[in-house]
Amino acid sequence: MALQTKVTRNSGARLFLQSVIGRSYPRVIGTQRDLSWLFFDIFLPFLTMVGYVYIYRALKAPEEYIGFVVLGSAMTAYWINILWSMSSQLYWEKETGNLALYVMSPTPLMAILFGMASGGLFSTTIRALVILVVGNLLFQVSYTITSFWALFLVFVLTMVALYGMGMMLSSLFLLFNREAWHSANLLQAPVMLFSGFYFPVSAFNFWVAAAASIVPLTLGMDAIRQLVFPSTALLGFLSVKLELIILAILSVLFLAAAFLTLRRMERLAIKHGKITDRLD
């Protein structure tokens, strides 16, 4: 019949890819269809950034610190995305009843997580770029990029490790039930403190900074600062080269951990029959 649509049944890698695209689609398209995010996700966080900039201005800090705040605020968008749209996402999906549909469908859950991550990365990058550009224009931040390729590599590895961490946390948060929301809320400020979103992480002693490096944004931001504000390179925690190596290791570790925790969570949830529970 003319009205019938041909349904192709994919499997294997094609199904995986199809699922990734399918799950990332709403996150990519959503940014175009509903522009309210411009106000809520850019203008309001932008005000927070302005607040931190004026704190440094009131303290008569060197101009590079204004650049640290602008950069840190742009990176905040990624951390917020990891917490609220990655780590907590499977919990929300459970609350709204989608998780059971994911598990029942032939698609692997890992593809769903990749889709969430890639879609979130895309939309968050747009947000971060807007914050960065407007912040730079408003506060006249000047950058001197010492190595474009190193900067690109640092950013890519930071994002792979960070979203790998988000994928791992999404499985763990699912086990927290009602504590998931509070756990995300709890992690927000301490990580912004210890990862040095608004100041160099070297302000802490070595072991605190080393422990904070488990969050990929810590080393990522430290390396980016060294690469774009060469005058403050002395404030760097580790050398850029070493930070790149650690970020590469974190990327592999977090992706592997995401795979393992997801499998374990899926087994546990099916065994205890709690995937469809909506625990208010």
Next chain:
Amino acid sequence: MSSAETTPNSEAKPGKLLTFRTSAWLGWMIESNWTDPFIFAIYSIIRPISTAAILIVMYLVIRGGDFGSADFVNLYIGNAFFILVGAAIQGVSFGILDDREHYRTLKYIYIAPVRVPVYLFGRSVASILVACFSVLITLGFGIIFLKMPIALAEVKWGLFAAAFVLGMAVMICLGLMLGSWTLIIKNNAWSLGESLGAGLLIFSGAVFPLSVLPVPLQWVGSALPISYWLTLIRRALVPGIGRAYPMYTNLSDQQLILILLGFTLVYAALAALIYKRFDFIARERGNIDMVSNY
């Protein structure tokens, strides 16, 4: 207390006090009963201390460790009490969102014989109580670990009490104004309270004097009650240091109290009008029982 407030089976509409008390209790349960008291205490400590610590480290990297200086003490106290601003604003909007989207009970609140604004006031009080705990912890941390010169014997308790009560009243009105908006928002509403609260930091004079801002932004700050309230709180808690803060130095404590009182009355009237308007729009659009799943 009227019999309507004491007799559960009475057919009379419950009084405002009973509505307020019950919703405040409900809010407190929702805020606190998701875990055991020990974890809840840790949770309540870590968040405010981390936020304060960001400022401490920022100050440390620029100015060194002089935590007894007037600049730092004023910054620290302003930041500690600003927690209440966020809580008051967030309390109302979260109450609406929780009831509408999560528990899906807002429609039942609407059809129950209670006054919804009074119910929302009650819900926000729970959030303010938790925030008060955070403020105390933050101040305690400053006094014990940073040796900040806050002496209880020197605190002007009368001024503090007057400023605190008026400040909370005006903050709840502000919360109701912004929270009312939540009634008609479908997307991104969860972040509204926290984001707006953080945004108001610029205009509050909490962590830097308004004079640091460009002139038009200073006007915005002067049109909001937060900067007057925080100035009074500083003058009450650390009288000498608070007076040295370069904000409203030409105004006496009494004048500031009168200004805050004026703001409270104006904001109460505005909150009533704004709530009425948004409530009407929400009913008209059918937003009261909406579940956006956003």
